[in-house]
Amino acid sequence: MTFWTVLDELALLRITPELSGQLEYLLEMGNRPNIGIQVLPISRGPHAAMNGNFVIMDFPPPDLPVVYLEAMSEEIYLEKPQEITRYQHVYDYMQAEALSVAESRQLITDRLASL
Numbered sequence: 001m002t003f004w005t006v007l008d009e010l011a012l013l014r015i016t017p018e019l020s021g022q023l024e025y026l027l028e029m030g031n032r033p034n035i036g037i038q039v040l041p042i043s044r045g046p047h048a049a050m051n052g053n054f055v056i057m058d059f060p061p062p063d064l065p066v067v068y069l070e071a072m073s074e075e076i077y078l079e080k081p082q083e084i085t086r087y088q089h090v091y092d093y094m095q096a097e098a099l100s101v102a103e104s105r106q107l108i109t110d111r112l113a114s115l
Helices: 009-013 017-030 081-097 101-114
Strands: 003-008 035-040 054-057 066-070 075-078
Touching: 003 009, 003 081, 009 035, 009 101, 017 035, 017 101, 035 081, 035 101, 054 081, 066 081, 075 081
Parallel strands: 003 035
Antiparallel strands: 054 066, 066 075
């Protein structure tokens, strides 16, 4: 199984010294060969995913991908091909605009050191 995420830099800036273990955990997990962590820097400006988090879950064929959305009091699963495509385009944009894995790791390390 592979896990790849793009984190908004603002999420890292909200981490306080008491929660520094979360940054350490990101660095530890990012060392695994099946995990990729990228950071979308604030300097890139507004982006299409600013209105909420989402997860694209890919499954082995013949199953199709599913988009998972979490709201305050509910969970939503999107399965229609056009919905999946829309979220895949947003994710592709975010990943292209994000720092590389190595650059992201350095940014997380720097943020941890600044606490």
